[in-house]
Amino acid sequence: MVQWLEAPPSDFTPCLHGQQQHLPNSMQSLNDADDHETSSNLIRIHDQIGSHGNGSPNPAATKYLTIGAATIGEVETSIKEQSNYSRKRKVENISNEKVGCGSPAEDGMKDKRVKEDIGGGRGAAQAGNKKEASGDASKENAEPPKTDYIHVRARRGQATDSHSLAERVRRERISERMKYLQELVPGCSNITGKAGILDQIINYVRSLQRQVEFLSMKLTAVNPRLDFNIDNFFNTEINLACNSGVMPMIDMPFEQLDPSYIQFNCLHPTAACCGLDMAVGSSDTVPHRTMSLPASDPETILDSSLSVHGCSPSWNTGLQNLYGVEFHQGRGPAFPFQSLQGDILPHNLEMEM
Amino acid sequence: MQASNTFKKAFLKRMLLGLQLAGFSSKSMTVQERKSAIKLSADVAMACARGSANWSRAIIADLSKQEKNKVLLRSILRKDYERLTRPCHHTWKIPRSKKILKRSFRVCSRRRKGLRAPQGLATSVLARVLVKKRTRVLKRLVPGGESLDGSYLLDETLDYAISLRVQVDLMQRLSKAFEASKVGSHNVCTFQAREDSYADK
Numbered sequence: 186m187v188q189w190l191e192a193p194p195s196d197f198t199p200c201l202h203g204q205q206q207h208l209p210n211s212m213q214s215l216n217d218a219d220d221h222e223t224s225s226n227l228i229r230i231h232d233q234i235g236s237h238g239n240g241s242p243n244p245a246a247t248k249y250l251t252i253g254a255a256t257i258g259e260v261e262t263s264i265k266e267q268s269n270y271s272r273k274r275k276v277e278n279i280s281n282e283k284v285g286c287g288s289p290a291e292d293g294m295k296d297k298r299v300k301e302d303i304g305g306g307r308g309a310a311q312a313g314n315k316k317e318a319s320g321d322a323s324k325e326n327a328e329p330p331k332t333d334y335i336h337v338r339a340r341r342g343q344a345t346d347s348h349s350l351a352e353r354v355r356r357e358r359i360s361e362r363m364k365y366l367q368e369l370v371p372g373c374s375n376i377t378g379k380a381g382i383l384d385q386i387i388n389y390v391r392s393l394q395r396q397v398e399f400l401s402m403k404l405t406a407v408n409p410r411l412d413f414n415i416d417n418f419f420n421t422e423i424n425l426a427c428n429s430g431v432m433p434m435i436d437m438p439f440e441q442l443d444p445s446y447i448q449f450n451c452l453h454p455t456a457a458c459c460g461l462d463m464a465v466g467s468s469d470t471v472p473h474r475t476m477s478l479p480a481s482d483p484e485t486i487l488d489s490s491l492s493v494h495g496c497s498p499s500w501n502t503g504l505q506n507l508y509g510v511e512f513h514q515g516r517g518p519a520f521p522f523q524s525l526q527g528d529i530l531p532h533n534l535e536m537e538m
Numbered sequence: 539m540q541a542s543n544t545f546k547k548a549f550l551k552r553m554l555l556g557l558q559l560a561g562f563s564s565k566s567m568t569v570q571e572r573k574s575a576i577k578l579s580a581d582v583a584m585a586c587a588r589g590s591a592n593w594s595r596a597i598i599a600d601l602s603k604q605e606k607n608k609v610l611l612r613s614i615l616r617k618d619y620e621r622l623t624r625p626c627h628h629t630w631k632i633p634r635s636k637k638i639l640k641r642s643f644r645v646c647s648r649r650r651k652g653l654r655a656p657q658g659l660a661t662s663v664l665a666r667v668l669v670k671k672r673t674r675v676l677k678r679l680v681p682g683g684e685s686l687d688g689s690y691l692l693d694e695t696l697d698y699a700i701s702l703r704v705q706v707d708l709m710q711r712l713s714k715a716f717e718a719s720k721v722g723s724h725n726v727c728t729f730q731a732r733e734d735s736y737a738d739k
Contacts, residue, residue, distance in 0.1 A: 348649060355688060362692035369539050369699055380665060383672035386695060390679050393702040400709035401577040405569060407716040 539696070541704045545587050549708060552583035559613050575610075582611060584705050586618050592690075593698045596682025598622050 337354055339345040359379075366386050367373045373385045556579025578601060585594035601607050602623065612619050676691065677683040680698050683691055 348646060352646075358689040359692065362689050362696065365539070366692060366696055366699075369696060378665070380668040380672060383669060383676060386699070387672060387675055387679060390676075390695065390699055390702065393699065393706055394679070396706045397580065397702065397709065398577065400706065400713060401580060402573050403713045404576050404709065404716070405572040407713055407720065 539700055541700050545701075546704055546708070548587035549583050549704060552586050553580055553708065553712075556580070556583055556610075559610060578607060578610070580705060580709060584701050586622070588697075588701055590622065591697055592686065592694050593681045593683070595622055600681065 337350045339350060340353075343349070343353075363379060363382055367376075367382055370382075370385050370389045373382060376382055376385060557576065560575040560579050581597050582601065585597040588594045598611065598619075602611050673691065676695060677686070680686075680691070680695050683694060686694055
């Protein structure tokens with residue numbers, strides 16, 4: 186696990202205060218994995234990193250080790266002395282050192298860990314933090330607790346400045362999303378390369394959009410009057426609810442129907458008739474009822490399926506029994522959808538009787 | 539990748555509502571108008587069921603640009619209309635100074651040229667150009683994708699593609715159901731008879 190050490194610099198400062206002259210020397214010595222430190226903290230860090238270094242000595246890894254100073258403030262002064270280090274790289278190395286200090290057992294040199302730490306409403310990315318590091322050291326250390334971290338380690342042999350790290354994070358994210366999209370789009374799994382995958386994705390989305398157009402055309406053709414015969418919605422709805430992949434038949438066997446649906450559907454057969462009236466647009470009172478009806482939503486529509494069902498023989502016996510049982514009971518148990526408005530129901534019952 | 543059941547249910551619910559309202563609002567429509575009404579209700583249902591996503595807001599915003607759709611939209615969505623048309627701050631494009639952008643672009647490209655190992659410049663440049671072209675096309679395809687970039691664009695595409703799939707599936711089932719019901723003509727007769735009887739009352 187990558188851990189950040191968020192110790193304030195004050196821990197290190199007293200030790201390193203008078204050591205500025207020796208810093209360049211110590212840096213060189215660290216490069217040689219030599220115990221030439223001037224503070225206990227430095228020794229600690231160095232030991233842990235030194236053990237790594239012994240295991241896998243390489244010029245790239247020593248990039249982490251080049252800075253002996255543990256305080257950002259110290260580093261900044263030494264940065265000015267040494268022209269070949271960029272400011273950001275220094276900060277990066279410090280961070281990496283701290284990381285190395287916290288988890289000595291890792292072979293962190295070779296692999297990269299990207300962790301997004303979203304603790305308690307934090308804000309900026311680490312790259313942004315790094316850019317601010319040139320400011321006050323204490324300010325920098327006060328800020329991290331409040332900001333969002335993307336914990337990144339530079340890979341072996343790769344540049345360690347914040348720009349390229351941020352780019353790498355961004356690229357990893359994109360490739361992750363590409364993988365998901367590859368899974369989604371059928372026939373994309375054998376294609377490598379961003380351009381090809383994007384091509385497939387574009388074709389897929391386009392084809393889906395065209396299908397929607399075609400299907401909406403089909404729906405208008407099927408129902409020239411736009412008065413949607415509603416008894417089929419029951420089936421569709423049941424189908425979705427049962428999460429089956431099979432297209433339901435109209436004369437679905439009774440046992441398959443979910444009992445709770447049947448109950449609540451039976452209760453308001455008459456409310457549905459208002460919906461049907463609305464579709465036909467017959468009387469003057471219809472518009473008024475139309476306004477209130479939409480609030481009751483498709484459960485009325487679904488209910489009407491049962492009222493219109495009369496003819497399909499396979500439904501008749503079972504559902505009529507239900508009618509007999511449920512019709513006088515008033516409202517049933519939990520509805521899957523929001524409940525019908527109370528004022529409509531008694532009115533419609535009157536109408537029916 | 540599967541869409542959740544709640545999404546499907548909400549979608550169906552809104553779609554049925556939308557179809558009813560669209561059907562009621564005008565009895566004599568041309569085929570084109572009917573088709574666009576159906577498509578509108580399908581899209582709105584999808585956007586509403588999805589809730590707050592960049593593409594769903596974009597769909598609703600695009601549709602409400604036309605005045606004639608606004609009323610229909612409002613009646614379909616009701617309280618969700620306000621929620622979905624509220625400007626969403628985190629998707630606003632951050633206004634960036636062009637000068638700074640140009641400078642940073644120069645720095646980045648210079649750095650990139652220096653750091654990357656030369657790997658056949660022509661092919662890499664070509665690949666990059668292709669990818670750029672296709673992301674541009676994708677941005678146009680996905681509603682609201684113009685203001686997105688990189689991984690966010692891909693996120694939205696993923697989401698949008700899943701919802702489109704559900705939409706297609708649902709509409710296929712609806713059309714099959716209608717066709718099947720049409721075949722059963724006695725159903726229609728019953729419906730007519732009932733309708734007459736209620737019209738008399």
